[in-house]
Amino acid sequence: NAGVTQTPKFRVLKTGQSMTLLCAQDMNHEYMYWYRQDPGMGLRLIHYSVGEGTTAKGEVPDGYNVSRLKKQNFLLGLESAAPSQTSVYFCASSYGRREAFFGQGTRLTVV
Amino acid sequence: TQLLEQSPQFLSIQEGENLTVYCNSSSVFSSLQWYRQEPGEGPVLLVTVVTGGEVKKLKRLTFQFGDARKDSSLHITAAQPGDTGLYLCAGVGSGYSTLTFGKGTMLLVSP
Numbered sequence: 001n002a003g004v005t006q007t008p009k010f011r012v013l014k015t016g017q018s019m020t021l022l023c024a025q026d027m028n029h030e031y032m033y034w035y036r037q038d039p040g041m042g043l044r045l046i047h048y049s050v051g052e053g054t055t056a057k058g059e060v061p062d063g064y065n066v067s068r069l070k071k072q073n074f075l076l077g078l079e080s081a082a083p084s085q086t087s088v089y090f091c092a093s094s095y096g097r098r099e100a101f102f103g104q105g106t107r108l109t110v111v
Numbered sequence: 112t113q114l115l116e117q118s119p120q121f122l123s124i125q126e127g128e129n130l131t132v133y134c135n136s137s138s139v140f141s142s143l144q145w146y147r148q149e150p151g152e153g154p155v156l157l158v159t160v161v162t163g164g165e166v167k168k169l170k171r172l173t174f175q176f177g178d179a180r181k182d183s184s185l186h187i188t189a190a191q192p193g194d195t196g197l198y199l200c201a202g203v204g205s206g207y208s209t210l211t212f213g214k215g216t217m218l219l220v221s222p
Contacts, residue, residue: 090154094210
């Protein structure tokens, strides 16, 4: 039972480069989320989706874009990476506004 | 803003000691969840409390939801090194679409 799978697990980017983080879930959940976690800041919601083809902004959406073309996948894009986007990124999914299941995270460093 | 405040932020204890961590808010939540996050991993759900005054036990962990559904506590009896991790509370307030997370309590249990 894979649950929520994130790729890649680690990445180093140069300032200005772009990349896409992929999240896949096999639990048929409607809701999917992207969070970033920084020391002392807790988990902060970047964007979320309540179903295929829908997306919404969270608490810290600037500099990120998302797409939910398929129910099981939620992509997070960084158009022009900045050092402030160095963080650990977590994807999660849930059945409605209920318990969230998290991936193992992507550690991103922007130099 | 449905802020969830957790205390203490950091707790370092010896194996065998008891401890309580708290999650407080000025908002009412339909349910509160507790997660544990180990280093390098994503948060994992421990329990959900739904009813005001509810108490749930998970082995040596006891979770309580406040009568007014604005606060919750987690009590650990006879802590063990395996309990080390970041404990996060999260909830969905009425009128909100997504989970709100507290910043967490980092627990270190030394042998």
